[in-house]
Amino acid sequence: MATRSRYLNTLFAGYALIAPPLIILVLLIFYPAGQAIVRTVMTDQEVGITAGLTLDRYFNFFADPIARSNLWFTIWVTVVTTALLFLVCFPLSLYLRFSNSRIAGIVQVLALFPLFVPGVILAFALIRYLGPRGTVDTFLRIVFNYTGFVTPYLKPSGIIFALVWDHIPFTVLVLTAGLRQVEDSVIEAARDVGASGLRVFFQIVLPLIQRPLLIVFCLNMIGIFGSFTIPYLLGPAAPQMMGVYMQQTFTDYLDRSGAETQAVLSFLICSVIGALYVRTVTRRRGERA
C-alpha cells in the first residue's frame, strides 16, 4: 500500500509541475487559434438568433483581388526563399562537414553570425547597405563608376534576400549536424565502387539525412510564411505578405474579424507542413524510446 500511495504522489507531483506551462500553452495558443477557427465559420451572433455555419468570410476573402494577390505573393515568396536557402546552405554545409581547415572555421562563424542579429537591426542594416545611395551603390559609383545598381529595397527581391540572410544559420546548423551523422566510411565505400560525387550525394547522403532535412524544410517554410518584420520594413506596399496584411487589417483598419480570417487561412495553408514537422519529430522520439 505504501508504495502505491508513493507512486500516486509522484504522479501527482509530475502533473502539478507540468501544469503551469501547459495552461499557458492552452490559453495562449490553442484557445486563441481554436476560437479563431470556429469564429471564421460562424454567422455573426446577435441576441436571440442562434449561430449558424457559414463560409462567407472565406468567400469575401477570395472575392477581394488584393487579398488574393497577397496570399499568392506570400506562397510565392515562401517557396522561392526556401528553395534558395537550400541552394545556398547545402554547399556550405557539405563544405563545413568535410573540411577541417582554418578557412572552414571562419566560414562557420560567418554563416552562424545572423543568429545574433535581430530582424529590426537586419532590416535597418540592409537598407543602409543595399538601399538607394547605400554602401554598395556608392562603392560601385566611386570605384567602378557604375551607376546602374538597382536596389532591392521595397521590392520582392529585398524580402527574399533578407529572409535568406536571416534563415542561413539555422539551416546550416541543422544540415551540418545531420551531415555529421553520415560516416566517412559510407561515403568512401560508395566512392571506391566508382559512384560520382553527385550520385553519392543524391543516393547516399540525402536519404541518410532525411530527418533533419524535413525539419529544416518545415520550420523554414512556416517561419517564412509567418514572417512580419522583414516584409514590413523591406517589402513593397503591394503586394504584401500575409503578416503585413494581417497587421494592417488589425491595427490600421481595425477590422478584427478580417484579420482573424487571414490568420486562420495561413494556419490552414501551413497545417500540412506543421503536421509533417510534428510527425517527423515524433517519429524520432518514438524510435528512440
Next chain:
Amino acid sequence: MKIDPTPAYRQPTIFGYRISTRTLRREAFGIFALVALTLIIIGPMMTVFLWAFAERWRQPALLPTEWGLSYWYETLARNDITSAMPMSLGLALTVTALSAIICLPAAYAFARINFPGRQGLLLSFLAVNAFPRFGLYVTIAVVFFRLGLVGTLPGVILIQLVNTLLTMIWIPTSAFQNIDRALEEAALDVGAGRLRVFFQITLPQVFPALAAALLLTFVSTFYEAQGALIIGIPGIRTMAVLMYSYINNQIVVQYGAVISLMLWLPSLVLLSFAQKFLRGNTVSSGFGV
C-alpha cells in the same frame, strides 16, 4: 588490388605539403564562400557601425566625411529612448524570470518523473513552431482585445511568454535527461540530503544548459518586436518596437545606427558564449531536431 585514384606525382603541393585535387577544389570553394559571406553578412553590419560614428556622411563618399560621438549623446538624451531602454530591459528580465519559474520545474518533471502521457505532453509544446508566428499573434491579439489587454504591460508580457516556452522546456529537459544518475545515488548513499544532492550534484551538471536557455530567452525577448508591436502599441514601446518607426520614418540615420549598436550588445554577450552552445546540441534541441 586497389589502384590509388590520385597518384602522388599528380598531386600539387602548397608550401611543400602534398594536397589532393579534391582538397584543393574544396578549399577553393571555401575561399569563395568566405568572400561571399563577408560581403553579404559583414558588409551590412559594418555599414551600421560606420553610421553610428559618422558625424557627417556626405554622398557620395565611401567613408563618413566626419567622425564623432555627438549622435550618441543626442540619441541617448532622446525621451523615447530613455523610456524605452528600461522598458525593454525590465520586460526581458520579467519575461525570462517568469518563464523560468513556470518552465524549469516542468522540465525537471518531464525528464525525471515517469507519468502517463509524458511524451505526448512534451511534444505538444512543438505546436508553437507549427503555427505561422504572426497569424498566431493576430489570433492572440483578437482575444486580448476583448479582454482589454491590448496596449498594456501584462498583455505584452503574456505574448512574449509564448515565444519562450519551447526553449525553456526542451533545452532544460534534455539536460536533466542527460544527468549521470549514478553520481546522485552515490551521494544519497553516503548520506547527503535530497536538497543537498540537488544543489551540489544535479544543478552543476545542468548548469551550462540552463544558462544557455536563460540567455537565449533573455536575448530573444529583448529583440522580440512583432508581438510587442501588435499588442503593445500605443501604450508600450520597447527599443525593438521603436526601431520600426526609426526605419520607416527615416529621421536621422545615425539615431537608428546608434540604437542598433545598443540593441546589439546583449547579442555580443551571447556570441561570446556561442561556441560552447553550438558545439553541443543545446540549441538544436530547442527545435526538436
